[in-house]
Amino acid sequence: MIGAGVVDRVLHVENVKVRFGGVTAVNGVSFEVEEGARWAVIGPNGAGKTTLFRTICGEVYPTDGRVHLFGRDVTRKPAHSRAQMGLGRTFQVTNLFPNLTVEENLAIAAQARSKRRFVSWAPLRIRGELAERIESALSRVGLSERRLATVAELSHGEQRQMEIAMALANAPRVLLLDEPAAGLSAAERSVVRQLIEELPRDLSIVLIEHDMDIALELVDRVLVLDNGNPIAEGTPDEIRLDPKVQDVYLRDE
Amino acid sequence: MKGPTGWVKLGLLVASLAVGVALPYLVDQFLVGIVTLALITGLFAMSIDLLAGYGGLVTLGQAGISAAASYGVAYMSVKAGAGHLAQVGVGLLAGLIVSAVFAVMIMRSSGVYFMMITLAQGMIIWGLSIRLTRITGAENGLPGVDRPEFLSLYWQYYWFVLAVVLICSAMLYVIVRSPFGLALEGLRESESRLLVLGYNTSLQKFYAFMVSGFFATVAGILLVYLNQFISPSSAHLTASALGVLQTILGGVGTLVGPMIGSFIVVYLRNVVSQDFERWPTLMGLLFIVVVLFARRGLVGELSERWRAWLTRRGLAVPLR
Numbered sequence: 001m002i003g004a005g006v007v008d009r010v011l012h013v014e015n016v017k018v019r020f021g022g023v024t025a026v027n028g029v030s031f032e033v034e035e036g037a038r039w040a041v042i043g044p045n046g047a048g049k050t051t052l053f054r055t056i057c058g059e060v061y062p063t064d065g066r067v068h069l070f071g072r073d074v075t076r077k078p079a080h081s082r083a084q085m086g087l088g089r090t091f092q093v094t095n096l097f098p099n100l101t102v103e104e105n106l107a108i109a110a111q112a113r114s115k116r117r118f119v120s121w122a123p124l125r126i127r128g129e130l131a132e133r134i135e136s137a138l139s140r141v142g143l144s145e146r147r148l149a150t151v152a153e154l155s156h157g158e159q160r161q162m163e164i165a166m167a168l169a170n171a172p173r174v175l176l177l178d179e180p181a182a183g184l185s186a187a188e189r190s191v192v193r194q195l196i197e198e199l200p201r202d203l204s205i206v207l208i209e210h211d212m213d214i215a216l217e218l219v220d221r222v223l224v225l226d227n228g229n230p231i232a233e234g235t236p237d238e239i240r241l242d243p244k245v246q247d248v249y250l251r252d253e
Numbered sequence: 254m255k256g257p258t259g260w261v262k263l264g265l266l267v268a269s270l271a272v273g274v275a276l277p278y279l280v281d282q283f284l285v286g287i288v289t290l291a292l293i294t295g296l297f298a299m300s301i302d303l304l305a306g307y308g309g310l311v312t313l314g315q316a317g318i319s320a321a322a323s324y325g326v327a328y329m330s331v332k333a334g335a336g337h338l339a340q341v342g343v344g345l346l347a348g349l350i351v352s353a354v355f356a357v358m359i360m361r362s363s364g365v366y367f368m369m370i371t372l373a374q375g376m377i378i379w380g381l382s383i384r385l386t387r388i389t390g391a392e393n394g395l396p397g398v399d400r401p402e403f404l405s406l407y408w409q410y411y412w413f414v415l416a417v418v419l420i421c422s423a424m425l426y427v428i429v430r431s432p433f434g435l436a437l438e439g440l441r442e443s444e445s446r447l448l449v450l451g452y453n454t455s456l457q458k459f460y461a462f463m464v465s466g467f468f469a470t471v472a473g474i475l476l477v478y479l480n481q482f483i484s485p486s487s488a489h490l491t492a493s494a495l496g497v498l499q500t501i502l503g504g505v506g507t508l509v510g511p512m513i514g515s516f517i518v519v520y521l522r523n524v525v526s527q528d529f530e531r532w533p534t535l536m537g538l539l540f541i542v543v544v545l546f547a548r549r550g551l552v553g554e555l556s557e558r559w560r561a562w563l564t565r566r567g568l569a570v571p572l573r
């Protein structure tokens with residue numbers, strides 16, 4: 001237990017390498033996220049951004065390097081333990097419970113970190129704190145009217161909103177957003193942008209975004225990956241002016 | 254009770270309860286026996302539905318667990334000559350121990366791997382029931398499992414089975430509506446999402462398997478006292494698959510569906526088969542028709558249409 005002092009470094013990725021057979025997806029990435037900070041990880045397709053997230057979450061274990069969460073080494077801890085510590089993520093490819101209703105989806109997320117999730121001898125009642133959490137997640141993403149629809153019935157845009165709502169209902173302290181605006185129209189993208197802007201300031205965020213313009217407006221620090229390699233790190237302004245980054249993005253166009 | 258759906262369900266429940274309780278006054282001994290059997294195999298199918306319909310874990314070895322419980326009872330009765338309390342105690346223990354061992358084996362698997370492992374598990378029990386001659390009587394089985402005095406008459410046992418199956422159904426009904434039950438549906442829908450939300454899905458599978466195994470155990474105990482006999486065929490893949498078939502027929506993930514599926518299969522197997530030898534053909538046809546035209550099974554399809562009808566009229570209400 002860490003004393004009265006605030007853990008100011010919530011996430012520390014240390015020289016992480018991930019190899020899949022012959023492919024090196026992530027090649028020696030390091031960065032530190034302080035409490036309340038907003039980071040972006042950008043880079044062309046296949047740069048290793050999603051794999052980096054999967055390593056942070058514990059869905060894959062790194063070939064080399066370490067991951068620290070709230071000051072604890074979690075490199076070999078399973079995904080569910082890290083989530084219990086307060087790490088949340090959204091998925092680039094929508095990953096929800098399609099045949100359950102919006103409300104049920106959020107109930108699963110909202111009860112996930114309480115002892116209540118083990119209860120099997122009494123019906124689930126959406127009341128009290130659970131109801132409040134669901135309501136606040138719903139109103140944040142603007143899906144309050146859809147609570148009885150099944151997720152499969154939602155539009156693609158609404159499902160992307162649900163991705164974020166699920167993470168919020170889970171009440172994480174560190175949130176990893178993997179291309180939250182993937183596949184959205186320009187209008188929908190600006191809704192998501194505003195949504196991210198308005199997230200609570202004490203929530204630490206790491207955002208993956210393919211679109212450099214959107215990403216740079218939302219964060220205070222940026223990490224740029226190319227082919228698994230970290231090629232730049234800095235403030236959005238520094239990144240905009242960085243010739244290596246411009247090269248990568250020009251080459252990609 | 255909420256909205257029109259609640260009232261329809263309540264009405265159906267009261268009506269079937271009334272018929273259920275009055276049954277021995279309404280029909281003859283043969284039919285009461287048939288319904289007793291259908292209730293027991295219905296409970297067995299519901300235990301499969303908990304895993305398959307809610308957790309997305311299609312098991313092909315459930316009969317192994319029931320048979321282990323049946324053998325526990327039959328051994329204590331026929332070979333050890335123990336009292337009924339000891340018979341039931343050993344039956345419960347046998348079913349639960351087998352469940353626990355199986356649960357540890359499956360807790361890290363899913364999908365087709367889960368099916369293959371449970372299939373193998375069921376066949377192991379079947380193999381053991383043939384090999385362990387001194388305990389199981391091999392192919393001859395263990396005949397002569399007597400019921401206690403107060404349950405010896407057919408209608409006494411019928412009412413007893415009805416009560417036990419009702420209690421178990423009520424328990425299952427609460428379980429699938431509990432926080433655990435909802436998370437179990439999450440397992441069916443997306444295990445990777447559950448993991449990053451903080452659910453230990455291996456533990457969840459272990460627990461779900463144990464709960465399911467408990468109800469399969471109860472079904473096994475009820476069945477051996479009904480037939481007063483157990484043989485290796487009770488543990489065979491055919492028995493497990495029949496339970497899955499009943500579940501699909503009635504409606505996966507509905508609980509009441511598997512019970513109705515069980516009544517249909519037992520009726521075809523024991524009543525229709527008397528006049529029509531090719532009843533398996535009939536069952537196959539019925540199965541194909543259901544899979545083609547009512548993909549959610551009989552109950553699943555009906556309740557889906559009902560929900561759509563209510564939604565069109567703006568009468569739908571929250572489930573919780």
Ligand SMILES: Nc1ncnc2c1ncn2[C@@H]1O[C@H](COP(=O)(O)OP(=O)(O)O)[C@@H](O)[C@H]1O
Nearest residue numbers: 020023024025044045046047048049050051052
């Ligand atoms: N499970 C896997 N097995 C093999 N290769 C993978 C796997 N996951 C990702 N990769 C490879 O790793 C590289 C990085 O992928 P990814 O992390 O998805 O990139 P990004 O999210 O930046 O687009 C790609 O070349 C991809 O093909």
Ligand SMILES: [Mg+2]
Nearest residue numbers: 049050051092
């Ligand atoms: Mg990606």
